[in-house]
Amino acid sequence: MEALNMELLRILLFLTVTVTLESCVNGGTIKYPTVMYFPDGKGDLRPGIIYEGPTKVLPINEAEDIKFFLYTRGASYQLLVGDVATLNASSYDSNYPTYIVTHGYQSSGASDTIQDIKDAYLSRSQCNVIGVDWSVIADNILYPVAKQHTVDVGIYVAKFIDFLATAGNLDISTLHLTGHSLGAHVMGIAGKNVKNGKVRRITGMDPAGPLFNLEEVNERLAVGDASFVDIIHTCAGLYGFEDPLGDVDFYPNGGHPRQPGCSIILAGVCSHSRSWQFFAESVNTDKFLAVPCGSYDDFKNGTCDSEPKVPMGEPAFSSARGRYYLNTGQEPPYALG
Template sequence: MKFLVLLGVVCLTAVNAAPTSDQGWIVIPGVDGKRNLALLDVPDFKTDLTDPYTQITFHLYTRSNRNTPVQIFVNNLNGAPFDAAKANKFVIHGFTSNAFDGWAISFKDMFLDQEDCNVICVDWSEPAQGPLYNEAKANVKPVGEYVAQLHDFLASNGHSVGNSHCIGHSLGAHVCGFSGKASSTGTLGRVTGMDPALPLFSYDDPSTRLASTDASYVDVIHTCAGWLGFERPLGHADFYPNGGSFVQPGCGEDLTGSCSHARSHDFFLESITSNQFVAKECDTWDNFLSGACAGASEAIMGNPSNTNSRGTFYLATSGSSPFALG
């Protein structure tokens, strides 16, 4: 029956900006351009994560194997060239995506160009595949808890959990958060949430979503706020490029919000080689535009963000790469 409902919904030609009070569903865009369904009136799906060992895979890249990953496992490094003295960069995709999508591979390449580190791309594409967003959302917590087991295993091999940075997009941002919540060997060094997914998550209960307590530093980039992503602050430092909501510059009409949602990882990718995403602390976008916050403190959005940054920050970007305006 749910697939018949889905078929009817995906035949719609457009999506309104927000669900009405009597609308029990919204359409969630997938990375493949297909439309998927979130059922708002039945949020409590049970996880179908039955075998994490096969449904969640970890792919390690280093400068010595930057083009051919070695799959590592909880409790088995599988002969990989993992160096416990180096920083770990976890890259975690979201709904309908996978660890080998173009943006994730670009992250890996940029990180390895800039730093001699361990890059671990987490693939949870089967639990994240849909077509019902509810099912993928139900898998977020157990997936994050399984990633935490890898944090702890790597710690048993001499790595400091405080030297790990988890970067997640959409649902993947919450996976990063749950991995920090569940780690038993210390506090995760940093989590970056790239437009953390909003539908079916509760702001009022931080234990059910990405929160500032999940790592020593949690920074969040909001680009489709109030629709596909959270609008309210979730981290120590929350960045709102172009006000944080869709439509982001250069995204056209962006009826589903998919372009604006993806801007968060576009901005972060550029920031790996740029410190020009300079943001001002401010309370609203309108006040930022009016110059009311001109004398406020500044922070850098993205990879070079100062881990001492605290507050909400606004900045403008261009509509195409390079996005940073300095």
């Protein structure tokens, strides 16, 4: 009986999300349900409670709750802020490019979000990929608590970056930060707080939308957090931000759920995950070709076909500005060329 009740609850929650999605697609105003299912880093569903109002947040222990894992070809290490000996004993090499990647709400460092992107980079070239695991904080059924802690996590990531600069000879002007969902805002906060230079680039993969707004730029990813900020929107208006947040904002398939290949029932969670899946694939291809356009309708009508194309994802041009649109496939490989 208990199993049956849980299944009924799951169905009701799916219907709640589907009704919310329908409102989003048809231009309605989204009213966040009390409970929404979010995708963890492997695409599985995890419940989160969303509410507006004051939140009592207990302090975190940054050194224990936020972990940094270095991946290079054939080796991996855990690095600690201020621990020079461990850094020197690791395979970190400042002569190679460095990429820092983090997950979002209800996810972890072991997630496909981080691992697939890490594997893509290491298959391409020698480099340092550092995964930021803040799962102790992110794995909280109370979404507002995790959301509020993104500022603390971002500030600590900035301390780690400054540590790499001083102890590991990292050139921050070459550094690329990438984050999914709440993790996108973590990277924005990190970029704001780095003291030893300006981060070269931050990529936001469907930055989290619930309880964020455009005015509070100090609590979210924003233009200026790095020399170049690019955004991939795949669940705009539901789990992700709909408004442009970066120097350039890409809206594959219009940027809204449901993304191609996602079922109606899982439209939101599947679409939210598409952003990091697209980015992981883009590390080794420049075929996610997008064009600047006033709207997705104009794009579909061919109004912007004569505009020069720009690749989305890792090979995006740092000179690109504005809104860009493209279509993708329903399954890997997603890029259509």
